[in-house]
Amino acid sequence: MQHIVQVLPVVDGVVYQVADAACRIISVRFAGRRVWSFQERAEAAPAGVGADLAVDAAGDHGLVRFQPWPDALREHLTGTTEVGLVAEAARAGARPDAEVAAPFSPDGSPEPLEVTDLHGRRMVVNKWGRLGHAIVDAPPGMVDRMLDSTDRVRALVQGVLGDRVYVTGGTLLGPVREGRLLPHDDDADLAYLSRHEHPLDVTLEAFELGRVLRAAGLQVLRLSVGHLQVVVDHEGAPDHYVDVFTGFLLDGVWHQPFAIRAPAREDELLPPRPLQVVDRVQPAPREPERMLVELFGEGWRVPDPAYTFDVPAPAVDRFYGWFADYHAEREDWDQEVLAGRTTASPARTDLSGFAAWVDRRTGVGRSLLDLGCGAGADARVWAARGRTVEALDYSRYAVDLARRSLLPGDPAPALRVLNLLDLRAVVRLGAELAARPDPWTVVGRRLLNAVEDRGRDNVWRLCGMLLRPDGDAHFDLVDGDAHPGVPDYRRLRLEQVVAEAAGHGLELVEAVPAHEPVRWFGRSDEPLVPMVRTTFRRRTT
Known part of the structure; x- marks a missing residue:
């Protein structure tokens, strides 16, 4: 019926x-x-x-x-x-x-x-409630390219760990249940069982794997200590990605971010068994059904394109405590760019209101560090005016858009991706820039509300590394409930921000009220919002 x-x-x-x-x-x-x-x-x-x-x-x-x-x-x-x-x-x-x-x-x-997205590719609502891509809509050749990448990544991980790697997630579910890749899936998934048991040793091993993949020329995003993503472009557009999940056994419990925390033995997972995935053979866990139950529940045999993960709170807390989260809301900001909601006009010659306010307070000889530069509009104007500019953003798509907007022959800012949630990357950048002879001014437009507490702590740490006694850092802030689009967990008070900065030897020297249009991810409106423009310097006493 x-x-x-x-x-x-x-x-x-x-x-x-x-x-x-x-x-x-x-x-x-x-x-x-x-x-x-x-x-x-x-x-x-x-x-x-x-x-x-x-x-x-x-x-x-x-x-x-x-x-x-x-x-x-x-x-x-x-x-x-x-x-x-x-x-x-x-x-x-x-x-x-x-x-x-x-x-x-x-x-x-x-x-x-x-x-469709900025590149004309069809999009679907994925299991996270965001717009993404599905294999069924992929252009010709994408699946073969994705499986080629999977083979390459797997071989590199096996070169470090040996025969401890297998497919997981949808890349396991589709072939086991249907004899094909899931048409509504969007990636390839690999996992490995670590050689170690203690989380600290597992962490060091995971960082080693990240270095190996990058040394091979792959573009690697770290989503957490236990989750790497290899992203691959094709003909100037994002094409596919391969996830790599860390797994390990501790006191008889199998841990694999982000969904598995259950009793298991190594002989239930290793050695891998062969599994036909499209036109090639991939390794699968020794007991594939065991992993599928842990990931998708007892009903994994029934197709469910609306499936969403319901990870128990103790598992979420444990993984966050061990492995942190380097990926918070990155996909939401990426979506702003891919959906065409962020633009970068090469013809623009004026600074934003906040950037113009900063420009009037910044000596001509100072280099500018633009954190959270987005599509780089202000950074491009500053560079055209003869300033030395380092412009960084969390979203690689925003940085790519900024690069494509540069006109040949024009002075250009140095553009790169920076994850403020990654302490290692922040300290590395701070050491690099602090070694340069020119003094720095740090700028963060729409930044403080957009990063969680760990990210803000790293912002202040970076300022502490770069600011000389006469140097400034400028940030604007949506104070409190001024913007209805800012989620509750991103609402800040000026007093809170001042206290955070003080922990790194910085003090507030100026706070100027202003009104500017602000749009938050996932919102189509751009209301005029009360802001506070702030200036911080090194504490002198």
């Missing part, structure tokens, strides 16, 4: 009628292409929404459901398409229902409704 009877897409979400009261996984398609999946729930539509749905109230056919659009999709809902709903298979081996569809034109535009 067909589960979904009819569908009515509206501006706020999707109203649909089902034939029976069941908890099913529903996939949403735009013009036949899956863009999102969710778990059905009995949520009433807001007043007036879906009033035009021709509900058949006879028998069990009066069941109406409402699902709001996810925030990640909302600003892409322009144009015209056909919205289809498909009830996915409710048991292993079953087939999905037929699609039920209806036309949708939220703004009346006749242009096709497309969910």
